[in-house]
Structures are given as C-alpha cells and as structure tokens.
Amino acid sequence: MTAGEKTTRRKPPLGIVTRPGSSLRNKTGPWGILRPKFDWNKCTGCDTCESICPEGCIRHLDKKQYQADFEYCKGCSMCAIACPADAITMEEEHR
Amino acid sequence: MSATAFTYETSRGFFPGHRACAGCGQSAAVRIVMEMVGPRCVVVNATGCLEVFSTPHPESAWGVPWIHSLFENAPAVASGVEAALKQQGKLDDVRVVAFGGDGATLDIGFGALSGMFERNHDVAYFCMDNEAYMNTGVQRSGSTPFAASTTTSPAGRESFGEDRPKKDLPAIAAAHGIPYVATASMSYFADLRRKAKKALSVRGPKYVQVHVPCPPGWGYDEKMTVDMGKLAVECGLYPIVEWENGEVVRVRKIKKIPVEDYLKPQGRFRHLFRTEQGKAQIPKIQELADANIRKYGLVD
Amino acid sequence: MRKMIEGSRAVAEVVGLCRPEVISAYPITPQTHIVEELSQLVADGDIDAEYVRVESEHSAASVCLGGVAAGSRSYSATTSQGLMLMAEVLYNIAGMRLPLVITGVNRALSAPLSIWNDHQDTLALRDSGWLQLYAENNQEALDMHVQAYKISEDDRVLLPILVCMDGFILTHTYETVDVPTQEEVDAFLPPYRPLYRLDPDDPYTLGAFAGPEMYHEIRYEIQRDALAAKAVVKEVARDFQAAFGRWMGDVVEAYQCDDAETIYVAMGSVIGTMKEWVDARRAQGEKAGVLKLRCFRPFPAEELRQALAGAKRVVVLEKALSVGGYGILAAEIRAALYGQPNTPPVHCAAIGLGGRDVTFDTLDETEKRAAAGEMDFFAGLRTELLEAS
Numbered sequence: 001m002t003a004g005e006k007t008t009r010r011k012p013p014l015g016i017v018t019r020p021g022s023s024l025r026n027k028t029g030p031w032g033i034l035r036p037k038f039d040w041n042k043c044t045g046c047d048t049c050e051s052i053c054p055e056g057c058i059r060h061l062d063k064k065q066y067q068a069d070f071e072y073c074k075g076c077s078m079c080a081i082a083c084p085a086d087a088i089t090m091e092e093e094h095r
Numbered sequence: 096m097s098a099t100a101f102t103y104e105t106s107r108g109f110f111p112g113h114r115a116c117a118g119c120g121q122s123a124a125v126r127i128v129m130e131m132v133g134p135r136c137v138v139v140n141a142t143g144c145l146e147v148f149s150t151p152h153p154e155s156a157w158g159v160p161w162i163h164s165l166f167e168n169a170p171a172v173a174s175g176v177e178a179a180l181k182q183q184g185k186l187d188d189v190r191v192v193a194f195g196g197d198g199a200t201l202d203i204g205f206g207a208l209s210g211m212f213e214r215n216h217d218v219a220y221f222c223m224d225n226e227a228y229m230n231t232g233v234q235r236s237g238s239t240p241f242a243a244s245t246t247t248s249p250a251g252r253e254s255f256g257e258d259r260p261k262k263d264l265p266a267i268a269a270a271h272g273i274p275y276v277a278t279a280s281m282s283y284f285a286d287l288r289r290k291a292k293k294a295l296s297v298r299g300p301k302y303v304q305v306h307v308p309c310p311p312g313w314g315y316d317e318k319m320t321v322d323m324g325k326l327a328v329e330c331g332l333y334p335i336v337e338w339e340n341g342e343v344v345r346v347r348k349i350k351k352i353p354v355e356d357y358l359k360p361q362g363r364f365r366h367l368f369r370t371e372q373g374k375a376q377i378p379k380i381q382e383l384a385d386a387n388i389r390k391y392g393l394v395d
Numbered sequence: 396m397r398k399m400i401e402g403s404r405a406v407a408e409v410v411g412l413c414r415p416e417v418i419s420a421y422p423i424t425p426q427t428h429i430v431e432e433l434s435q436l437v438a439d440g441d442i443d444a445e446y447v448r449v450e451s452e453h454s455a456a457s458v459c460l461g462g463v464a465a466g467s468r469s470y471s472a473t474t475s476q477g478l479m480l481m482a483e484v485l486y487n488i489a490g491m492r493l494p495l496v497i498t499g500v501n502r503a504l505s506a507p508l509s510i511w512n513d514h515q516d517t518l519a520l521r522d523s524g525w526l527q528l529y530a531e532n533n534q535e536a537l538d539m540h541v542q543a544y545k546i547s548e549d550d551r552v553l554l555p556i557l558v559c560m561d562g563f564i565l566t567h568t569y570e571t572v573d574v575p576t577q578e579e580v581d582a583f584l585p586p587y588r589p590l591y592r593l594d595p596d597d598p599y600t601l602g603a604f605a606g607p608e609m610y611h612e613i614r615y616e617i618q619r620d621a622l623a624a625k626a627v628v629k630e631v632a633r634d635f636q637a638a639f640g641r642w643m644g645d646v647v648e649a650y651q652c653d654d655a656e657t658i659y660v661a662m663g664s665v666i667g668t669m670k671e672w673v674d675a676r677r678a679q680g681e682k683a684g685v686l687k688l689r690c691f692r693p694f695p696a697e698e699l700r701q702a703l704a705g706a707k708r709v710v711v712l713e714k715a716l717s718v719g720g721y722g723i724l725a726a727e728i729r730a731a732l733y734g735q736p737n738t739p740p741v742h743c744a745a746i747g748l749g750g751r752d753v754t755f756d757t758l759d760e761t762e763k764r765a766a767a768g769e770m771d772f773f774a775g776l777r778t779e780l781l782e783a784s
Contacts, residue, residue: 164602
C-alpha cells in the first residue's frame with residue numbers, strides 16, 4: 001500500500017479499533033496506598049516479583065536490583081508476600 | 096520514596112494501565128504467557144474479565160493484534176483467523192493464540208472448542224480458570240469446585256454450595272487426541288512459562304488450563320494470590336499435568352497438604368467450617384484430592 | 396458462459412469466482428447444495444480457499460468473522476434455523492463493520508418445523524445492520540453475489556450483506572444462467588483491501604467494549620453509513636450493467652407501473668409469477684403493475700414513494716409477518732408513505748408461508764379482497780383446516 005493510497009481511505013468508524021498500548025494513559029497508581037520497597041541487599045535475583053506482578057510494573061535495572069513503577073502499581077502487595085527472600089516491604093505512600 | 100516511571104517498549108504484549116483488580120492472578124498469568132508468545136501473533140479473546148479489564152474503548156492493554164467477538168465463539172473466531180493466515184501463507188510466522196475464562200471455555204464455548212480441536216486448527220488456547228463467572232459477579236461455572244459458595248450456588252441453610260465436582264476439561268481436551276494439553280498455575284510461573292513456550296512450539300490445537308486465583312471471587316486478601324495458587328496445587332485439588340497426543344507424559348509431584356489448609360483461608364469455603372452440613376463436605380473434598388493424587392501419581 | 400445449472404451450483408460457481416480465501420460451511424436444507432458444490436470445487440482445486448467444516452452455524456459465522464478480521468475475503472451460506480443460531484454473530488459482524496457476504500437461502504422458521512420457503516428468516520435480521528438484497532431468479536442471485544462483495548467492501552459501506560434467494564424455488568431449480576469468466580469478475584471486483592486487520596506489522600485492538608458515553612454515537616454512525624449505502628447499491632448495479640450488460644433493477648424495479656392503478660409489491664422469486672400475472676391482467680384491460688423490492692436494507696423509501704406515486708391502490712404481498720403486529724414489508728411501506736399527499740391505501744396479503752405455492756389463483760384472490768377493502772389478510776387460507784381444528 002503506497003502512502004498515496006493510504007491518505008485517500010477513510011478513517012475507521014468510531015469505536016471500531018484502537019491502538020496498542022493506549023491503556024498507558026490510565027495511571028492506576030492512585031488505586032492503592034501501599035508501595036513496595038525493595039531491599040537490594042537481600043534480593044537473590046529470582047525474578048519472582050517481576051514475573052507475578054499483575055501490572056507488569058516491576059523490572060530489574062540489573063541483577064538483584066528491582067524497582068516498581070509507581071504510576072501503575074496498585075499496591076496489591078503480591079510481590080512482598082511472594083518474595084522468597086523477604087526483600088520487599090510494603091510502605092504506605094503519603095500524598 | 097520517589098516515584099519511578101518506566102517507558103514501555105512498543106513490542107510488549109500486555110501493557111499496564113488495565114483495570115484488573117489489584118492482586119489479579121489472571122492478569123499476571125496472561126503477562127507471563129504473552130512473554131512467551133511474543134509480538135508475531137494474533138490474540139482472540141472471549142468475553143470475560145480479561146477482555147473487559149484490558150479493553151475499555153479507547154484504551155487497550157494489548158500490544159499485539161487482538162480481537163474480541165462474543166462469549167462463546169473465541170475458538171471459532173480463532174479457527175477463522177487461523178484459516179485466513181494459513182491461506183495467506185503466514186501461519187509459520189504469525190501464531191494464533193486464544194484466551195477464555197472457565198465459563199467461556201467449559202460451558203458456553205464448549206461446542207466451539209471441541210470443533211476447533213476436532214478440525215485440528217493450529218491455535219494455542221489458554222483457559223484462565225478462576226473457577227466461576229467472575230466478571231459478572233462470581234456465578235458458578237462448570238469449573239467451580241465442589242462445595243464452593245458462589246452467587247448462584249450459595250451456601251445457605253439448606254445448601255452447602257456447589258454440589259457438582261469440577262468438569263474435567265483437560266481430560267476432555269486430551270480425549271480429542273490433540274498434540275498438547277496441560278494444566279498450570281499462575282503461582283508456578285516458571286512452569287507456566289515453559290508450558291506456554293511448549294504450546295507455541297507445537298503445531299495443531301493446544302490447550303493449557305491455567306489456575307488463576309481471584310481475590311474478590313474466592314474471598315481472600317489480594318496479596319495472598321501466589322500462596323493461594325500454591326495451596327491449591329499442593330493439596331491435590333488442582334493437579335499439574337501434561338498430556339501429549341492424549342497420553343499423560345508428566346506430572347508435577349506435590350508434598351501433599353490437607354485440603355483444609357487450602358479451604359480455610361478462602362471466603363468461598365468459609366461455610367464448610369461453620370455448619371455441620373458444611374463440615375461433612377470436607378472429607379468429600381479430601382477424597383476428590385486423593386483421587387487426583389492416585390490418578391496422576393502426584394505423590395512419590 | 397451460458398449453461399443450464401441448478402441455482403445452488405450457479406451460486407457456488409460465482410462465489411468461487413469472487414476468490415474467497417475462507418469458506419465456512421454447516422449444512423442445512425435447502426442451502427446444502429451450495430456448500431456441497433463449493434466443497435467439490437475446492438476438492439478439485441477450482442477454488443483456492445480454506446474450507447472450514449464447522450460444528451454449528453454460530454461457528455460458521457464466527458469463522459467468517461475471524462477470517463475477514465485477519466484480512467481474508469470470506470463466505471458462508473445458511474437458512475432458517477441456522478440463520479437464527481448465528482444471529483448473535485451477525486449483529487456482532489455488522490457492529491464491527493466487517494465486510495462479508497452470506498447467502499441467506501430463504502426458509503420458514505420453526506416451530507412448526509418447515510424446510511420450505513418463506514422470508515421469515517432473513518427479515519428477522521432486518522435490525523442487525525446487515526444489508527439485504529432479494530433475488531428474483533437464479534441469474535440475479537448469481538449476479539448479486541458479485542455486486543454484494545463490491546458494495547460490502549466499499550469504504551463508504553463497510554457493512555456485511557445477506558444475498559437472499561428463495562429456498563428450493565431458486566436453489567433447487569435449473570435455469571439457464573450466464574456465468575461470468577474469472578477475468579470478468581476480477582476486472583469488476585478487486586482483491587479485498589481491509590481498512591484494518593489483525594496484522595502484527597500494524598497491530599490493532601478490535602472489539603473493545605464501549606460505554607454509554609460513546610455507544611450512542613457508534614450506532615449513529617452505523618445508521619448513517621447503512622442509509623448512505625443505498626447510493627453504493629445503485630452505483631454498483633449501474634457499474635455491473637456497464638461491465639456485464641445485465642440490469643435487474645438497483646433498489647427497486649418497476650414493471651408496468653407507469654400508468655398502473657394498482658401496484659403489487661413483493662420481494663424474491665414470486666416477482667416472476669407476478670409479472671406474468673400482471674401481463675394477463677393487462678390483457679384483460681386492467682392497469683396493474685408490479686414493483687419488485689430488490690434492496691430491503693437499506694430501505695429505499697424515496698424510490699418506493701416515487702414508484703408508487705401515481706397508484707390508486709397498493710397491494711403488498713409478503714412471505715413474512717411480525718406476529719402480533721403487521722406484515723413486515725407492509726409496515727415499512729406504509730411508514731414510507733406516511734405524510735405524503737394522496738397516499739393510496741396499502742393492503743397487505745400474507746402469501747406463501749412455509750412454502751405454500753403462490754399461483755395465479757392466489758393473486759386473483761388477493762386482487763379481489765383488496766378491491767373489496769380488506770386491509771390485512773392471509774391469502775389462500777385453507778378454511779377447512781381451521782374449521783377442523
């Protein structure tokens with residue numbers, strides 16, 4: 001499909017399609033009041049927290065250095081309970 | 096604590112910003128599966144929690160091509176997508192994956208699922224099993240375990256809750272002779288990753304049923320999701336098994352804990368510990384677990 | 396090429412010429428010959444498509460939905476109970492604005508069970524967003540499929556189409572038809588170019604749910620586009636005539652209506668009988684005319700008003716009724732004429748339900764009873780059965 005062809009076609013009708021990643025504009029961080037605090041000294045790098053986070057908002061900067069994206073963290077605390085090394089504690093966030 | 100904001104690479108399968116409950120086992124499981132599926136895929140999704148919380152127009156948490164049609168036709172829509180991709184010569188490159196809840200898969204979509212298996216479509220179907228129609232408010236499905244209280248099989252003065260055992264859909268899938276069938280648990284995520292990868296590596300119909308704990312539906316504190324999943328497996332009520340071409344090829348051995356350890360922390364089983372009628376069901380539940388253990392050789 | 400073949404065979408051949416990539420099939424009388432002929436064409440390599448032998452009509456439509464969404468022109472055919480079973484999916488396809496053509500072989504609805512022709516099944520889908528064309532004979536049925544893909548896939552439309560043809564009467568009769576060549580169809584109908592599709596190189600989310608803040612507007616757009624599709628139906632019919640030399644009307648076809656005092660309106664194969672009957676009435680000195688409603692959705696209100704403008708009486712003959720309400724066709728025609736100056740009385744005769752034969756006697760009775768002032772009646776009623784019950 002050439003660029004010229006593309007510009008002559010209509011836009012999709014309202015409500016029919018939406019683009020990938022458009023959920024990112026919905027910041028779910030304000031849902032909860034608890035935030036995970038990662039103790040990198042205790043961390044064994046097992047990757048449990050990053051794997052089981054329902055939001056996918058935990059990632060490792062480097063081996064044994066994990067952090068969470070508070071813009072999306074709902075404060076469910078699954079990571080803290082699941083961590084086999086007890087390296088995550090939940091703290092109340094003060095806004 | 097300072098806020099950390101990430102950038103999310105566009106090749107991601109499943110983005111944050113979706114509206115799943117905090118502590119949702121299903122959304123973690125879907126993320127894990129999508130990591131293994133990768134970007135070269137089409138996802139077909141039945142109506143249910145996952146579909147609703149991931150796509151309120153105009154927001155979508157999906158980074159890959161994704162389609163939702165109706166409640167009971169995900170297997171049939173997936174069959175059509177597969178047929179189209181096959182005809183276009185793209186099926187080696189673009190994989191077809193389907194997601195459906197237990198209600199969509201075991202009940203209303205049962206016929207379509209069987210048809211998809213029987214016709215040998217190259218589709219990997221992942222059933223997210225939270226054991227009830229959760230999105231509509233925790234009504235029982237064919238997958239609701241024996242004696243669980245749901246909103247349509249509630250515990251009451253004359254009832255101990257769900258009076259039927261779980262429909263054994265993995266065995267039914269295996270009976271179709273499809274190349275790969277597996278049960279998995281969101282709590283054993285490395286195992287789930289392996290099974291998702293295995294399912295995608297096989298051609299033909301694949302069925303993976305993933306146990307996904309649900310905090311509001313099961314009645315436990317949302318932070319305990321991973322523990323709940325492990326208890327279900329370790330007591331024998333959710334056997335973790337793999338079939339290839341209809342034969343059991345691998346099981347996950349368990350340490351075996353009493354079923355009470357799993358039932359007691361959940362609101363949906365609370366009535367079993369309060370009434371005489373309820374207490375009388377616990378040995379029956381234990382027998383169901385023991386039957387699984389015997390059948391699959393779950394204990395050494 | 397002209398050949399004498401069964402109506403079902405004609406449809407199967409022409410569908411093949413439209414180059415569908417995905418065909419889904421679930422058998423149900425009297426659609427069966429269409430899907431059987433198609434499967435033989437695929438088995439012989441005459442059609443290059445994935446033929447999916449689904450386990451129900453609900454899945455037949457769903458397979459087409461998936462096929463089109465993934466970017467492949469798709470096809471299925473069904474009737475009666477099958478159409479009812481796939482109804483949920485049909486609403487879904489229209490709502491998702493996916494182009495598709497399904498042959499709606501017209502058959503009565505159970506209960507009681509009937510395999511014979513009437514229009515109850517496809518008319519039950521009139522609210523769904525599907526466009527509907529009704530064929531008078533096998534040639535038109537064949538031609539309509541080619542036109543239907545072109546209309547459906549047009550950017551101005553993006554709505555699926557039911558090509559309706561009477562079960563047994565058309566599907567199982569042999570007529571001489573002119574089947575176009577592959578080159579002719581290719582020149583008229585280009586390959587399907589989806590506006591959006593399931594493609595990892597350009598990913599979309601299709602089928603998100605819409606809240607009350609936008610569902611209203613989404614329906615406004617579908618109604619706007621469905622009404623605007625009328626112009627495309629007419630345009631494609633004209634283009635078809637230019638390319639293939641055949642014209643059977645666009646949204647309506649008026650036969651002997653110019654000076655007609657009584658105009659008889661109907662859809663489908665009964666039109667053929669009515670044209671002959673009107674010729675006979677004309678020979679008797681009566682000024683009768685036939686108006687064929689070719690396109691039921693979108694409903695061509697303006698063209699109907701123009702065609703019926705000079706009539707002193709309109710008699711609608713229809714093979715469906717909305718139980719507890721009115722004849723379906725008559726209700727819509729009366730609505731179209733509402734508020735017009737000098738509106739003629741619009742009579743409604745239910746005919747041919749469940750495959751009851753429509754003969755000159757039926758039409759004579761209809762004429763008499765309308766002339767006597769009856770507004771809504773069942774023509775050809777076997778009163779001896781009713782007295783016995």
